[in-house]
Amino acid sequence: MSPTEATTVTSAVLRAWPLPAAGGGKDARGRVVIVGGSDQTPGAVLLAAEAALRSGAGKLQVVTAASVAPALAVALPEALVVGLPQGPGGDVDPDAADEVVSTADGAAAVLVGPGIRDVDVARELCERVLPRLGDVGVLVLDAAAHAWVGASRGALRRTGARALLTPNPTELALTLGVERDAVTADPASHVRELATSEGVVVAAGGEESWTSDAEGRLWVDQAGGAGLGASGSGDVQAGLVTGLAARGASPAQAAVWGVHLHGRAGDRLAASVGRLGFLARELGAEVPHVLTEIEA
Template structure:
């Protein structure tokens, strides 16, 4: 059975009620993202996490770009990650800095805007193998080579959400991109089974598969979402929902819907293409309200 992701179906999976609780009660999101070339990914993902309702935000980014990120997102605590000679994050020292923080985080995002290659794979592996009990969102460069370390993902017992596009999924599964594009649902099912993770297979239509094989489908959004930084926002929304205590598959479904409907609303108000990824998070609080009160 496939669940169509719509406002009506999501009302059957209500988000945690914030009540009158403190910001600590809504959880702290730790966003490990960005690079020298793409520092904005951390800003987009971090802002989206807060807009999705996370109570606190920590952003971890290369030291050279950290001051700029701190000014761009004054609500965040920004952790400077030491850089190697090439200007990129030194994954060995970064793991030492980050592992204690993962233990205090309610949800962790790794990979958005990070540089692909062995250092990011090594940092991802170190964080997955660490003591944190929080759920993870793995995006972009952190997905590369993930199937080669499947045990580390499986050990987290379904508390990992992957957000690949077709190219990232192909590199994870070791197949051609064309094969993923021809049958994205089959690719998502294979990855979910192999890794024991929730897989969000992004594309013109999005498929979500959880480790038990439950399937969700979303066909909305619009062409305007195919823009730089859009995936960083999606990953940030999901980690923000996880920080609030939403279950992984439900956080993925809500995240995909909120991201897609934000694109739809901006398409109506701005035009079908040309709106920016940075504009998406601002639509999220209103969308959550509208789903909850039945006006959407």
């Protein structure tokens, strides 16, 4: 596939595709629910949650393993944190699916996956939860949650959810059942294949970031750099797109804008800190500045 078939994302492109107005109180900017984390990886949820607020979401709720919920509640004073029973591996127990659904019901955007360590647990939790979330505004799947998509091809389409997937190249390859080298050699075709076959939006990072909607329209984003290839960076991007979706952006718009905000935040840190060595936790604070620069 030739890159000329894709729209290259720039500030001008985004200004011509403005986000929904951000006026009003917190209720007007949507409620985000983030489901994930484990006793060893609560930081993934923390990064995603803060990013959702940095991109303008109004309200934040987190569903995570009971053992880390108190610490997350202190680290995220802006959020309601729900601690649920956890299994032997430290992830949220799939038997707590009813509580997950109850919390997520009616949310503007729900993110599932950051910090879930056990792929089998992720698949089972998704199997029990996702078919019951068809009435949420936008459903975002990240990290281990992609395992359910790969194991249950077509099931996501049948939920009726407006869905957005944020795989890294390895997760994209596993979801499609192909070699990672094939994805890195031609990311555009593989992103488009997953998006059109599942009827969703897919945003996948790499040296360039590619986004496709369910109709096969492509966007390529060259913002960011090597510094974004760091632990936790993908959690930040997933949180950004979820926050934008909560504000009322469509899945495609949330993905395209969120990927660009993530990349431009990395560019700012590369200039002020260094091309390598900045931390994922530092990206979020740059996002409001990038939003102002684009929207000015």
